[in-house]
Amino acid sequence: MRAGMVGLLGLLWLGCSVQVAGAPCNDDLQCPGQLHCGLERTCKEGARSQELLAESCRMAVEEMAMRADTCFGGTAEGYLHAVDPTQVCPSVEASVRAGRLEFQPSMFGTCLRSLRELPCGQVSMGLDGFLLNECAAFVPRVEEGGECGNSAECNEGWCRTANTCPGTCARLIPAGRACTATDRCMPGSICVSGTCRQYPGAGEACTSDLKCNPDSNIVCGPEGRCVQRRTSGTCKANDDCATGYLCVRTQPAAKDKSPLECRPTKRLDEPCVPGARECELLHYCDSATSRCRPWPTQGSACGDVNGTDELVLCSGTLCFLGGGLQLICLAPAAPGEGCVFPQDCGPTAACRQNVCTPTWCR
Known part of the structure:
Protein backbone atom coordinates (compact mmCIF):
# COMPACT_ATOMS: atom_id res chain seq x y z
CA MET A 1 0.00 0.00 0.00
CA ARG A 2 2.79 2.40 0.95
CA ALA A 3 4.72 1.66 -2.23
CA GLY A 4 1.58 2.25 -4.29
CA MET A 5 1.02 5.65 -2.70
CA VAL A 6 4.65 6.66 -3.24
CA GLY A 7 4.32 5.68 -6.90
CA LEU A 8 1.11 7.67 -7.24
CA LEU A 9 2.68 10.82 -5.80
CA GLY A 10 5.76 10.36 -7.97
CA LEU A 11 3.64 10.28 -11.10
CA LEU A 12 1.75 13.38 -9.99
CA TRP A 13 4.80 15.52 -9.38
CA LEU A 14 6.28 14.43 -12.71
CA GLY A 15 3.28 16.10 -14.32
CA CYS A 16 1.03 13.08 -14.87
CA SER A 17 -2.67 13.49 -14.09
CA VAL A 18 -4.38 11.66 -11.27
CA GLN A 19 -8.17 11.71 -10.90
CA VAL A 20 -8.26 11.53 -7.10
CA ALA A 21 -9.85 14.23 -4.93
CA GLY A 22 -7.39 15.28 -2.24
CA ALA A 23 -4.29 14.37 -4.22
CA PRO A 24 -1.55 17.06 -4.29
CA CYS A 25 -1.38 19.22 -7.40
CA ASN A 26 0.34 22.22 -8.91
CA ASP A 27 -2.39 23.20 -11.38
CA ASP A 28 -5.66 22.05 -12.96
CA LEU A 29 -3.85 20.02 -15.64
CA GLN A 30 -2.98 17.53 -12.92
CA CYS A 31 -6.65 17.27 -11.89
CA PRO A 32 -8.55 16.57 -15.14
CA GLY A 33 -12.22 15.80 -15.60
CA GLN A 34 -14.53 17.20 -12.95
CA LEU A 35 -11.71 18.20 -10.57
CA HIS A 36 -9.70 21.38 -10.13
CA CYS A 37 -6.57 22.33 -8.15
CA GLY A 38 -7.60 24.37 -5.11
CA LEU A 39 -5.83 27.07 -3.10
CA GLU A 40 -4.51 24.35 -0.80
CA ARG A 41 -2.85 22.76 -3.89
CA THR A 42 -4.93 19.61 -3.68
CA CYS A 43 -7.40 18.28 -6.26
CA LYS A 44 -10.98 19.26 -5.38
CA GLU A 45 -14.37 18.18 -6.67
CA GLY A 46 -15.85 20.20 -9.53
CA ALA A 47 -14.27 21.66 -12.66
CA ARG A 48 -12.96 25.24 -12.52
CA SER A 49 -15.73 27.71 -13.31
CA LEU A 172 2.59 50.11 -27.80
CA ILE A 173 5.26 51.90 -29.87
CA PRO A 174 7.38 49.64 -32.16
CA ALA A 175 11.18 49.80 -32.01
CA GLY A 176 12.53 52.57 -34.23
CA ARG A 177 9.49 54.85 -33.82
CA ALA A 178 9.34 58.11 -31.87
CA CYS A 179 8.20 57.99 -28.22
CA THR A 180 7.74 60.25 -25.21
CA ALA A 181 8.11 59.71 -21.47
CA THR A 182 4.38 58.90 -21.25
CA ASP A 183 4.50 56.26 -24.04
CA ARG A 184 5.38 52.59 -23.79
CA CYS A 185 7.49 50.64 -26.23
CA MET A 186 6.89 47.12 -27.51
CA PRO A 187 8.30 44.31 -25.32
CA GLY A 188 12.05 43.99 -25.81
CA SER A 189 12.58 47.71 -26.31
CA ILE A 190 12.84 50.92 -24.29
CA CYS A 191 12.27 54.64 -24.93
CA VAL A 192 15.66 56.39 -25.12
CA SER A 193 16.17 59.99 -26.29
CA GLY A 194 12.74 60.09 -27.94
CA THR A 195 12.97 56.77 -29.83
CA CYS A 196 11.99 53.19 -28.95
CA ARG A 197 15.18 51.14 -29.18
CA GLN A 198 15.76 47.40 -28.87
CA TYR A 199 17.58 46.28 -25.74
CA PRO A 200 21.20 45.51 -26.69
CA GLY A 201 22.47 41.96 -26.32
CA ALA A 202 25.76 40.52 -25.05
CA GLY A 203 28.74 42.38 -26.52
CA GLU A 204 26.63 45.22 -27.91
CA ALA A 205 26.95 48.90 -26.98
CA CYS A 206 24.93 50.15 -23.98
CA THR A 207 24.57 53.22 -21.78
CA SER A 208 22.97 54.09 -18.44
CA ASP A 209 19.77 54.88 -20.40
CA LEU A 210 19.97 52.11 -23.02
CA LYS A 211 20.08 49.18 -20.64
CA CYS A 212 21.00 45.60 -21.61
CA ASN A 213 18.39 42.94 -22.34
CA PRO A 214 16.87 42.08 -18.92
CA ASP A 215 16.09 38.51 -20.09
CA SER A 216 19.76 37.66 -20.71
CA ASN A 217 21.45 38.06 -17.28
CA ILE A 218 23.75 40.74 -18.71
CA VAL A 219 24.64 44.24 -17.55
CA CYS A 220 26.27 47.34 -19.03
CA GLY A 221 29.98 46.97 -18.29
CA PRO A 222 32.56 49.70 -17.63
CA GLU A 223 33.54 49.81 -21.32
CA GLY A 224 29.96 50.49 -22.46
CA ARG A 225 29.27 46.92 -23.67
CA CYS A 226 26.81 44.34 -22.35
CA VAL A 227 28.67 41.69 -20.35
CA GLN A 228 27.59 38.69 -18.30
CA ARG A 229 26.74 39.37 -14.67
CA ARG A 230 29.37 38.02 -12.28
CA THR A 231 29.30 35.23 -9.68
CA SER A 232 32.58 36.39 -8.10
CA GLY A 233 35.05 39.27 -8.15
CA THR A 234 34.70 42.98 -7.54
CA CYS A 235 31.49 44.89 -8.26
CA LYS A 236 29.93 48.33 -7.88
CA ALA A 237 26.24 47.48 -7.50
CA ASN A 238 23.92 44.47 -7.22
CA ASP A 239 23.14 44.68 -10.95
CA ASP A 240 26.75 43.67 -11.65
CA CYS A 241 26.15 40.28 -10.01
CA ALA A 242 24.29 37.26 -11.42
CA THR A 243 20.89 36.10 -10.20
CA GLY A 244 21.35 34.57 -6.74
CA TYR A 245 24.31 36.84 -5.91
CA LEU A 246 24.67 40.28 -4.30
CA CYS A 247 27.35 42.98 -4.32
CA VAL A 248 28.42 42.52 -0.69
CA ARG A 249 30.55 44.69 1.60
CA THR A 250 33.60 42.58 2.47
CA GLN A 251 34.55 44.93 5.36
CA PRO A 252 31.18 45.99 6.86
CA ALA A 253 32.76 48.17 9.57
CA ALA A 254 34.20 50.41 6.82
CA LYS A 255 30.66 51.03 5.51
CA ASP A 256 30.74 52.99 2.22
CA LYS A 257 34.53 52.65 2.03
CA SER A 258 34.37 48.84 2.11
CA PRO A 259 35.53 46.87 -0.94
CA LEU A 260 32.61 45.18 -2.73
CA GLU A 261 32.44 41.63 -4.06
CA CYS A 262 29.81 39.41 -5.73
CA ARG A 263 28.87 36.68 -3.25
CA PRO A 264 25.94 34.21 -2.94
CA THR A 265 22.79 35.77 -1.48
CA LYS A 266 21.94 34.82 2.12
CA ARG A 267 18.33 33.68 2.54
CA LEU A 268 15.76 33.84 5.35
CA ASP A 269 17.19 32.81 8.75
CA GLU A 270 20.66 32.06 7.34
CA PRO A 271 23.66 33.44 9.31
CA CYS A 272 24.86 36.85 8.08
CA VAL A 273 27.15 39.74 9.00
CA PRO A 274 25.26 42.94 9.96
CA GLY A 275 26.17 45.78 7.63
CA ALA A 276 27.46 43.52 4.84
CA ARG A 277 24.14 43.85 2.97
CA GLU A 278 24.19 40.20 1.95
CA CYS A 279 20.58 39.19 2.70
CA GLU A 280 18.05 38.50 -0.05
CA LEU A 281 15.56 41.04 -1.32
CA LEU A 282 12.95 42.17 1.27
CA HIS A 283 15.26 41.07 4.12
CA TYR A 284 18.04 42.50 6.28
CA CYS A 285 20.69 41.17 8.67
CA ASP A 286 19.41 41.55 12.23
CA SER A 287 22.27 42.56 14.56
CA ALA A 288 20.63 40.83 17.56
CA THR A 289 20.66 37.38 15.93
CA SER A 290 23.11 37.81 13.00
CA ARG A 291 20.51 36.16 10.77
CA CYS A 292 18.53 37.35 7.76
CA ARG A 293 15.08 38.51 8.81
CA PRO A 294 12.13 39.98 6.85
CA TRP A 295 11.65 43.73 6.51
CA PRO A 296 9.28 45.03 9.21
CA THR A 297 5.59 45.81 8.70
CA GLN A 298 3.44 48.86 9.53
CA GLY A 299 4.28 50.65 12.79
CA SER A 300 7.82 49.27 13.10
CA ALA A 301 11.08 51.21 12.92
CA CYS A 302 12.94 51.29 9.60
CA GLY A 303 16.11 52.79 8.17
CA ASP A 304 19.39 52.06 9.99
CA VAL A 305 17.73 50.21 12.88
CA ASN A 306 20.90 48.22 13.65
CA GLY A 307 23.28 51.18 13.70
CA THR A 308 25.40 49.16 11.24
CA ASP A 309 24.35 50.98 8.02
CA GLU A 310 22.21 47.96 7.13
CA LEU A 311 19.34 49.41 5.09
CA VAL A 312 15.98 48.27 6.49
CA LEU A 313 12.89 49.11 4.42
CA CYS A 314 9.27 48.08 4.94
CA SER A 315 7.08 45.17 3.83
CA GLY A 316 3.77 46.28 2.33
CA THR A 317 4.28 49.83 3.68
CA LEU A 318 6.72 52.72 3.21
CA CYS A 319 9.54 54.10 5.35
CA PHE A 320 8.57 57.64 6.38
CA LEU A 321 9.72 60.14 8.98
CA GLY A 322 7.29 59.78 11.88
CA GLY A 323 6.87 61.36 15.32
CA GLY A 324 10.09 62.09 17.20
CA LEU A 325 11.96 62.38 13.88
CA GLN A 326 12.22 58.58 13.73
CA LEU A 327 11.83 56.60 10.54
CA ILE A 328 8.82 54.30 10.76
CA CYS A 329 6.83 52.00 8.44
CA LEU A 330 3.61 53.79 7.47
CA ALA A 331 0.83 53.20 4.95
CA PRO A 332 1.37 54.87 1.54
CA ALA A 333 -0.53 57.99 0.49
CA ALA A 334 -4.06 57.38 -0.80
CA PRO A 335 -5.19 58.30 -4.35
CA GLY A 336 -5.59 62.07 -4.60
CA GLU A 337 -3.13 62.81 -1.80
CA GLY A 338 0.18 64.60 -2.36
CA CYS A 339 3.44 62.79 -3.16
CA VAL A 340 7.07 63.43 -4.09
CA PHE A 341 8.49 60.05 -5.11
CA PRO A 342 6.85 57.17 -7.09
CA GLN A 343 7.02 54.86 -4.06
CA ASP A 344 5.04 57.35 -1.92
CA CYS A 345 1.80 56.11 -3.49
CA GLY A 346 2.25 52.40 -2.91
CA PRO A 347 1.75 49.56 -5.41
CA THR A 348 -1.69 50.54 -6.73
CA ALA A 349 -0.92 54.14 -7.78
CA ALA A 350 1.77 56.38 -9.26
CA CYS A 351 3.01 59.86 -8.34
CA ARG A 352 2.02 62.12 -11.24
CA GLN A 353 2.36 65.90 -10.94
CA ASN A 354 2.83 65.45 -7.17
CA VAL A 355 -0.56 63.71 -6.79
CA CYS A 356 -1.12 59.96 -6.25
CA THR A 357 -3.03 58.66 -9.29
CA PRO A 358 -4.40 55.08 -9.44
CA THR A 359 -2.79 52.78 -11.99
CA TRP A 360 -5.47 50.12 -11.44
CA CYS A 361 -9.02 51.50 -11.47
CA ARG A 362 -11.72 49.48 -9.76
Missing part, protein backbone atom coordinates in the same frame (compact mmCIF):
# COMPACT_ATOMS: atom_id res chain seq x y z
CA GLN A 50 -16.55 31.42 -13.33
CA GLU A 51 -17.55 31.12 -9.67
CA LEU A 52 -13.89 30.43 -8.85
CA LEU A 53 -12.62 33.70 -10.36
CA ALA A 54 -11.52 35.24 -7.02
CA GLU A 55 -9.71 32.05 -6.01
CA SER A 56 -8.11 31.78 -9.46
CA CYS A 57 -6.81 35.34 -9.28
CA ARG A 58 -5.27 34.70 -5.87
CA MET A 59 -3.56 31.54 -7.13
CA ALA A 60 -2.10 33.49 -10.08
CA VAL A 61 -0.74 36.18 -7.73
CA GLU A 62 0.78 33.48 -5.50
CA GLU A 63 2.34 31.76 -8.51
CA MET A 64 4.00 35.00 -9.62
CA ALA A 65 5.24 35.62 -6.08
CA MET A 66 6.82 32.15 -6.02
CA ARG A 67 8.42 32.81 -9.41
CA ALA A 68 9.80 36.14 -8.15
CA ASP A 69 11.26 34.32 -5.15
CA THR A 70 12.96 31.81 -7.46
CA CYS A 71 14.36 34.56 -9.69
CA PHE A 72 15.31 37.23 -7.16
CA GLY A 73 15.00 35.75 -3.66
CA GLY A 74 12.99 37.52 -1.00
CA THR A 75 10.43 34.75 -0.23
CA ALA A 76 6.99 34.47 -1.78
CA GLU A 77 5.43 35.65 1.49
CA GLY A 78 7.38 38.90 1.26
CA TYR A 79 6.08 39.62 -2.24
CA LEU A 80 2.53 38.86 -1.15
CA HIS A 81 2.90 41.51 1.58
CA ALA A 82 3.93 44.05 -1.07
CA VAL A 83 1.30 43.02 -3.63
CA ASP A 84 -1.73 42.00 -1.61
CA PRO A 85 -4.16 39.77 -3.57
CA THR A 86 -7.04 41.33 -1.62
CA GLN A 87 -6.13 44.61 -3.30
CA VAL A 88 -5.42 43.22 -6.78
CA CYS A 89 -8.19 40.69 -7.26
CA PRO A 90 -11.22 42.97 -6.69
CA SER A 91 -9.95 44.99 -9.68
CA VAL A 92 -9.70 41.82 -11.75
CA GLU A 93 -13.24 40.80 -10.79
CA ALA A 94 -14.53 44.28 -11.68
CA SER A 95 -12.84 44.02 -15.09
CA VAL A 96 -14.56 40.70 -15.78
CA ARG A 97 -17.97 41.99 -14.63
CA ALA A 98 -17.61 45.02 -16.93
CA GLY A 99 -16.78 42.81 -19.92
CA ARG A 100 -13.36 44.41 -20.39
CA LEU A 101 -11.65 41.16 -19.44
CA GLU A 102 -12.78 37.58 -20.10
CA PHE A 103 -11.98 34.75 -17.73
CA GLN A 104 -11.61 31.35 -19.42
CA PRO A 105 -11.53 28.73 -16.64
CA SER A 106 -10.46 25.87 -18.94
CA MET A 107 -7.16 27.69 -19.65
CA PHE A 108 -6.21 28.29 -16.03
CA GLY A 109 -3.92 25.27 -15.74
CA THR A 110 -1.97 26.49 -18.78
CA CYS A 111 -1.90 29.97 -17.21
CA LEU A 112 -0.20 28.78 -14.01
CA ARG A 113 2.36 26.77 -15.97
CA SER A 114 3.27 29.79 -18.10
CA LEU A 115 3.78 31.91 -14.97
CA ARG A 116 5.89 29.16 -13.42
CA GLU A 117 8.20 29.13 -16.45
CA LEU A 118 8.30 32.88 -17.13
CA PRO A 119 11.83 34.19 -17.90
CA CYS A 120 13.19 36.09 -14.90
CA GLY A 121 13.61 39.24 -16.98
CA GLN A 122 9.83 39.33 -17.50
CA VAL A 123 8.90 38.77 -13.86
CA SER A 124 7.40 41.87 -12.26
CA MET A 125 5.36 42.35 -9.12
CA GLY A 126 4.00 45.67 -10.37
CA LEU A 127 0.22 45.77 -10.70
CA ASP A 128 -0.13 47.06 -14.25
CA GLY A 129 -1.11 43.73 -15.85
CA PHE A 130 1.84 42.00 -14.20
CA LEU A 131 0.25 38.56 -14.11
CA LEU A 132 -2.66 38.65 -16.51
CA ASN A 133 -0.61 39.60 -19.57
CA GLU A 134 1.16 36.24 -19.33
CA CYS A 135 -1.93 34.24 -18.36
CA ALA A 136 -3.95 32.55 -21.13
CA ALA A 137 -7.02 32.31 -18.85
CA PHE A 138 -7.55 36.10 -18.94
CA VAL A 139 -8.33 37.54 -22.40
CA PRO A 140 -8.31 41.35 -22.94
CA ARG A 141 -11.41 42.70 -24.71
CA VAL A 142 -10.72 46.46 -25.04
CA GLU A 143 -9.35 47.85 -28.32
CA GLU A 144 -7.20 50.96 -28.83
CA GLY A 145 -9.01 54.10 -27.67
CA GLY A 146 -11.43 52.17 -25.46
CA GLU A 147 -12.01 52.79 -21.76
CA CYS A 148 -9.88 50.67 -19.43
CA GLY A 149 -9.10 50.20 -15.77
CA ASN A 150 -5.72 48.47 -16.19
CA SER A 151 -3.39 47.28 -18.95
CA ALA A 152 -4.55 43.66 -18.68
CA GLU A 153 -7.83 44.78 -20.31
CA CYS A 154 -6.14 46.20 -23.43
CA ASN A 155 -5.78 44.05 -26.54
CA GLU A 156 -2.21 44.56 -27.83
CA GLY A 157 -1.69 47.76 -25.85
CA TRP A 158 -1.63 49.31 -22.40
CA CYS A 159 -3.95 51.43 -20.25
CA ARG A 160 -2.94 55.09 -20.07
CA THR A 161 -4.12 56.38 -16.67
CA ALA A 162 -1.85 59.43 -16.43
CA ASN A 163 -4.69 61.86 -15.81
CA THR A 164 -7.77 59.92 -14.80
CA CYS A 165 -9.35 56.59 -13.92
CA PRO A 166 -10.72 54.93 -15.95
CA GLY A 167 -8.02 55.41 -18.58
CA THR A 168 -7.74 54.74 -22.31
CA CYS A 169 -6.10 51.83 -24.14
CA ALA A 170 -3.06 53.09 -26.06
CA ARG A 171 -0.89 51.40 -28.66
